[in-house]
Amino acid sequence: MTGSWLITDIRPYGEAAVDVLIRGGHIAEIGPGLSAAGAERIDGGGLIALPGLVDLHTHLREPGREDAETVQTGARSAALGGFTGVHAMANTDPVADTAGVVEQVWRLGRDSGLVDVAPVGAVTVGLGGTQLAELGAMADSAARVRVFSDDGFCVADPALMRRALEYVKAFGGVIAQHAEEPRLTVGAQMNEGVRSAQLGLTGWPAAAEEAVIARDVLLAGHVGSRLHVCHVSTAGSVELLRWAKAKGIDVTAEVTPHHLLLTDDLAATYDPVYKVNPPLRTASDVQALREGLADGTIDAVATDHAPHAVEDKECEWGAARPGMLGLQQALSVVVLAMVETGLLDWRGVADRCSTRPARIGGLGRDGHGGGLTVGAPANLVLLDPAARSILDPAELASRSRNTPYAGMELPGRVVATLLRGRPTVLDGKAQA
Template structure:
């Protein structure tokens, strides 16, 4: 396939035309100076920012086992809608992604969907039970080529198991992605611990339950010479631990979700379970600290923690509602609203935190590549002048449990190109084999 992209602004800079042939960027030149081959399709991107295809380190695709919430195919559609060309699928499926067979099955489902590169994350422990290491080596050697391992949804709470996992993955340059939650400090937790939880009479999730695990794992990573990644950092205290660890030279990285960059515990007052998530929404001070840490590089990446649930799992009493939010379709718009519009970061920074860094952490060597001649054509176009109320029409996955429904979000992803083929045109997902 041959594409000519006209008038795009790579990294928000000067307009350029790009010629894409057979999945590779062949030319980048001033507008109007490229002669497209016969049969080339032209996509007008004037006034739009062009970014490397987005990469999400933290997605729950639910398949196998929980297809009522999401499947690999529907999650891939949500990814395309949000501008993502590579997504890492978490292991809390049924059966759990703890063997080569299961991760290869998920990888194959992503390949067949054809909308994004789906990279399975392997479980750290068998059945995510925290008692015995899973088949880390065989998952790494499988066709899925797993390099990220996580029991996300549960903390690897046993320090000996965590140490052994870190030692094991070092052999093939893997990383353990930790859900930092000390379980004994969060029994019965329903929201952030503080004045609001006390007022509402809900069990509190204290900040120290996050920061204490991060500190422990940072020291274990230092001792083993291995890599540790912190999932969904949510508190100012956790940021300080990550900053301290990096200053010591420890190989630690961290991610923040879009919802933790914009929403606070005050949203819980309405007992709308769309705002129930783990880790919980925190305070205004935490949001300010998270934004600053993302800007200064203490937090390396944005990851959605896209967590679909059917309506009946959310539309119920707060105490019994499921935790989690969908986020693939809204992520770039939230980052634009919270970080770019205020002038805190540039579009180059957006490429770093939403493409380059997550690809590097996950060892997805063909993702997060620069917009340059000879590079793979995985691209995302964003129109800053668009935007409006976020509605269910903006969702392309199977579930609708977005915390942003009814909110105004600026900008819009208009075009996603995966391996040289548009998967999103004018905001509409293009399903392979169904093009008109």
């Protein structure tokens, strides 16, 4: 499947139709009416071409919970979703807090052949929040870790957070904070508000996220470090980020597809498929997040793809694990929430789903997030934006089935994904 590919009649960023010739893993030519002897042809038929998507926030569950997902099944989900690079979160078992574990995950990703897997290293030993993990060893390992996160837990200790922000400057790292003040979210089950009052579920107040973001942007500004904020979920968080960026603080942020689309009204079913951390918020939060993503206050869409075994979701809401699948439907949700609403054009989608996340995570070095230009590595996704389909969870590539979009009609179909010139998805089917 290596070699030359001639993709005819595709529309980069939704613009004028061209042909693209790919040779040696790079884009060799772009223009109308190309021909190339010996190249395999893909008839683009007017599909939209975007640079391959990059996810800053994926849970691949391996090692430890291979019953819920493996690097291989997660990579297949990613490729089918149009991703060419994903960051694998550190909350595995064992935790990815040593060079050994991050190298294991990195190698599994490489072996998948479907997507580049960039392991995220834990900030603290065992995600315990008390002692820094050997961040430098992970940075120097074969996995070349640049993003560090205790995701699932907040680095709640302000002094430790400050040290982590400072320490990773030595190797160009970034701390990706799961912003959740733990004392304000003891036993929390869903967004605190009208719905939690009605449903009798312990509330997760917006202030618990916003207080940590406020603290951390001040710390990042003070020590001159980069900060990345995971899965921003509230209108107040968007305001804080806007303020921090206006102050010149080096902060970036991500939002999940589900926080761009779904609200806490869904908790009324008590179906834990809608239980996620941070929780689904209100319609006005959703609107603020969309606007924040549109104006660039929020830099990236990140899936927080969180596969869970059936028994961890087919139970009481309070007993269920938080999290939902995201990789395979992320682009569709972005089309629905951002493109069809007129908030982002296709260049905007490329920027928030590829260029900026690649830059934040340091995957630019591997050719991710580049433009669709001659000479660039051929990482791209071909999308049919007009195709709409009703999601059947049984058809997902993930080992798990905890998608919140079951039965929903979503726009956009990923027809092909290419990683360094090699198709990982063709005609909507994974190639490994």
